[in-house]
Amino acid sequence: MLPLQTLRENADTIAIAMDKRGLDARPIISKILDLDLERRNLQARLDQTLAEANTASREIGQLFKAGKAAEANTLKETSSHLKAQSKELQEQLGIAAEGLQEALYLLPNTPNDLVPAGVDEADNEIVYEWGDIPNLDADALPHWELAGKYDLIDFELGVKITGAGFPVYKGQGARLQRALISYFLDRNTEAGYQEIQVPHLVNEASGYGTGQLPDKEGQMYHVQEDNLYLIPTAEVPVTNLFRDVILEKAQLPVRYTAYTPCFRREAGSYGAHVRGLNRLHQFDKVEIVRVETPEHSYAALEEMVNHVKGLLESLNLPYRILRLCGGDLGFTSALTYDFEVYSTAQQRWLEVSSVSNFEAFQANRLKLRFREGSEKPQLAHTLNGSALALPRILAGLLENYQEAGGIRIPEVLVPYTGFNRIS
Structure with missing residues (x-):
């Protein structure tokens, strides 16, 4: 706040x-x-x-x-x-x-001067594009059909066990999912982010601390008896590690990375645009979180954007970066860049990452401060980004890497999967 x-x-x-x-x-x-x-x-x-x-x-x-x-x-x-x-x-x-x-x-964060005015996603600004969109055969399939053809993901089995939006990954599909998690974590730690494992449920104070409550209360799964919430992103427990903490300036920046499953009710999401992996209630994501001094937070945001660029380029997935307009900006964010990967089989862009600077908005709720020596403590700045969210990355890989008789595996993932082709 x-x-x-x-x-x-x-x-x-x-x-x-x-x-x-x-x-x-x-x-x-x-x-x-x-x-x-x-x-x-x-x-x-x-x-x-x-x-x-x-x-x-x-x-x-x-x-x-x-x-x-x-x-x-x-x-x-x-x-x-x-x-x-x-x-x-x-x-x-x-x-x-x-x-x-x-x-x-009830008052959202103040948009940064760079945020364009606008009502919704149609007013977002494209600030960067990279990669060539592959030319697929006329009989190219969307990822949900590829998943069935090669027995990688069983959506109906997930419906049987839980409900729609809870897929079951199988065989090479499960191995590819695990490979992506390990690859992203390794790249993040190589970039200086410390890996951390955190709880997947948080208390009410944690939800208020990072701004999910009261803004997104209806989108979170709530365990009423214990008054705990299933996390919508690792950002919530990781950032709350610093609730009611005063850091020494010499300890900054703090850089963490974490893998967690994420849970989102996504109420009201229906239609063809949410088929397959496009919109899930449970999905895997690797997150990066930073705590910075105010004077360095926007340089840190640029570093995070460049890091996510590197991840996508290493997978050779065509992508673009959007600067979100005011109407599409998250409640807690001062400035957000969305990354979208092009799904060739669906002929549409799929969001795979949001990288945001919250400035002091979360820190004020969290009472997260820093000081230098005997100086009066001041509010820190917090940032986070997806590096990366797996479902649409997996969808993009399956669709863009499909060829006659199978699906190629990006070279950087082969050491993690143990195979270079799905067939």
Whole structure:
């Protein structure tokens, strides 16, 4: 969430920037500032009342010692009134603080100046394209048919076990899936990211910390009895490692990579565009997460974008990079670049990665700060990116590498798969 001090000092500028999202943020900003003023006034009244109560307590003792019992008893009545008043003020302050927090949770991050104005994905900017789209035979198949033909993925068996969107990977399909995970993790660690394994369920505080709650509550699987959530991405548990942490500046940057399954309800997703691996409720993803100083976070974002470029180019998959417009920008993001791979058999682009800078938005929720020596701690910046999400990468590989009688395996994956062809 946005720091209160930032909102107080830059309310008009932030409201104008939010217009890029297609959001008139002025009413919610006004409400936040009103609640903040109310909270501060209540706090000032409470502090004054407590100070008067403390002064009265000291004077009562002195009056009794001086033998002035009547005056002391009169002051005791005043003291009792002050204590009752302070209790009432504390209750009012608690309600005001809770209302302020809830209002702050409703305000998204301020878009960076580079974010284009726009309503939806049609307004995203293409900033980079790479690779040649292969010419496939006229009888080329989409990945879901290839998966059945070569017994790689059983979608119907997943429906039997769980439901739609939970595929079963088999034989060479399972080996290829594992190979991609290992390959991405190895490339990430070679680039300086420390591998880490994290829980696949998180508590409510973790969901609020990275901004999935309350924004995406309906998209997360919830274990009600334990009030735990299945993670939609490794970003959530990895970033929450630093909740309520003050790092020394010398410890930055922090760079982590993690493989996890991801779980998303994806309510309302229907149609041909979500067939096969295009849209799943459970899928595998390798993530990269960084914690940076504010002055280096955008250089770090560029480094992350270049790293994901390298992964896709090593697989020789044609791709493009989009700078998301305000209307397509995630709730917590200040700037996001989406990577899309071209699916030749489907003749459409498939998103395989989002790389985002959240600036201090998540850090403020997490109370993630850093300091240098005796200086006052300040909020860090957090970033994350998919490196990479597997389903659509696998779809792109199967479709773009198909040929007569089989599917070739990219050369860089052969040491991981143990085979160079699916047939």
